[in-house]
Amino acid sequence: MELKRSFKGFNDLELVADEFGDPNTASRFVLFAHGGGQTRHAWQSSARLLADKGMHALSLDLRGHGESAWAADADYSMEAFAHDLIAVAAKLPKPPVLVGASLGGISGMIAAGELGKNAFEALVLVDITPKMDERGVEKVVSFMGQDLEHGFESLEAAAQSIATYLPHRKPSKNLDGLKKNLRLGEDGRYRWHWDPKFMTGTSRPSASKDPDRLSQAVQAAQIPLLLIRGKMSELVTEEAVEDFLKIVPHAKYTDVSGAGHMVAGDNNEVFTQALIEFLNET
Numbered sequence: 001m002e003l004k005r006s007f008k009g010f011n012d013l014e015l016v017a018d019e020f021g022d023p024n025t026a027s028r029f030v031l032f033a034h035g036g037g038q039t040r041h042a043w044q045s046s047a048r049l050l051a052d053k054g055m056h057a058l059s060l061d062l063r064g065h066g067e068s069a070w071a072a073d074a075d076y077s078m079e080a081f082a083h084d085l086i087a088v089a090a091k092l093p094k095p096p097v098l099v100g101a102s103l104g105g106i107s108g109m110i111a112a113g114e115l116g117k118n119a120f121e122a123l124v125l126v127d128i129t130p131k132m133d134e135r136g137v138e139k140v141v142s143f144m145g146q147d148l149e150h151g152f153e154s155l156e157a158a159a160q161s162i163a164t165y166l167p168h169r170k171p172s173k174n175l176d177g178l179k180k181n182l183r184l185g186e187d188g189r190y191r192w193h194w195d196p197k198f199m200t201g202t203s204r205p206s207a208s209k210d211p212d213r214l215s216q217a218v219q220a221a222q223i224p225l226l227l228i229r230g231k232m233s234e235l236v237t238e239e240a241v242e243d244f245l246k247i248v249p250h251a252k253y254t255d256v257s258g259a260g261h262m263v264a265g266d267n268n269e270v271f272t273q274a275l276i277e278f279l280n281e282t
Contacts, residue, residue, distance in 0.1 A: 001022050002048075003019045004019070005017050007060075007087065008087060009083065009084035009087050009088065010063075010075075010083035010087060011071075011073075013069050014068065015060060015061060015062075016067040016068050018040055018044070019058055020047040020050065020056070020058075021051035023056045023093055026055055028050075028056070028096075028097065028121075029058075029093065029094060029097065029121075030056070030279070031057075031060065031098050031099065032047060032058065032100075033085060033101070033105070034059075034101055034102075034104050035101040035102030035126075035261075035262070036102060036103035037144045037192055039061055039067075042059075042262075043099075043264060045268050046268060046272045046275065047059045050272075060088060063076065063084055065198075074197040076195075078106060081106075082108075084107075085104075085108060085111045085116075086119045089119045089120060090119065095118065096121060097121050097279060098111070098122070098123050099126065099275065100125060101127060102127060102235070105127075105128035108125065109123070109130070109218045114217050117222070120223060121282075122223050122226070124226045124227075124228065127229050127233050129214075130211045130212075130213075130243075131243055131244070132240070133237050136261070140261065146161075147161060151190050151192075152191070153189060153190075155178060158178060158190055159172075159175060162178070166262070166266075168232060168260060215247055218244075219247055219248060224252075225252070226252045226254070226278040227251055227253045228263055228275070229255050230259035230267075231255045231256060231258070231259060232259060234261055235261050254274045256271055
């Protein structure tokens with residue numbers, strides 16, 4: 001059972017999600033929140049596997065991304081993303097496990113620890129911790145911004161840009177998946193499927209500059225927690241993991257070999273297996 005659904009987020013912003021599994025018979029509920037610049041399709045394989053195991057999964061397009069609406073007031077603050085997650089979770093039969101990568105995980109920490117402490121059953125952070133390597137952050141931001149205005153002349157050009165950014169990942173010959181992350185403009189050029197103001201506006205995420213706030217939020221969450229890190233992560237260092245496990249000693253942790261910051265895309269099989277094991281144990 002796969003459906004496209006819409007939800008009302010913070011300030012009634014329309015959010016789009018793909019639903020996997022039957023909510024009436026599901027044993028667990030899982031809400032997937034992607035990283036900045038991605039779309040809900042990043043989780044498709046994992047969500048289907050969870051549904052096959054009798055769970056219900058929602059893969060959400062965050063505000064300003066994919067098919068979700070762009071914020072008219074350009075509010076892409078951590079708080080806005082967090083409120084959206086809480087609003088969607090509230091529409092489910094019971095609190096879901098929130099799986100958040102990068103921006104989705106940052107929003108999850110704020111949501112679970114500050115704004116909606118009863119909104120989620122558990123929290124899975126995918127290659128994100130309160131402390132981030134600034135060089136890694138700069139690398140990600142630079143990649144997202146380099147073709148922001150002019151876009152790409154073809155899908156192949158976009159694929160080449162990704163291959164240069166992610167040299168460890170084997171390029172896919174099938175560009176259908178990539179096409180879902182791009183929008184074709186009236187000028188015939190492809191651009192990333194998100195609002196440029198997410199990068200250029202005055203109200204945008206700034207989590208890397210506020211690690212203390214995120215540390216306090218994740219400590220306050222008081223729910224089961226799993227950290228899944230890409231072993232080759234450019235954002236989350238081993239030192240950051242050690243610090244994280246000190247402040248959240250009940251958290252579980254796993255490394256995914258062959259994966260960088262985009263863990264689910266680099267090694268989806270190992271990522272999903274780690275997630276399922278956590279869900280079975282929690």
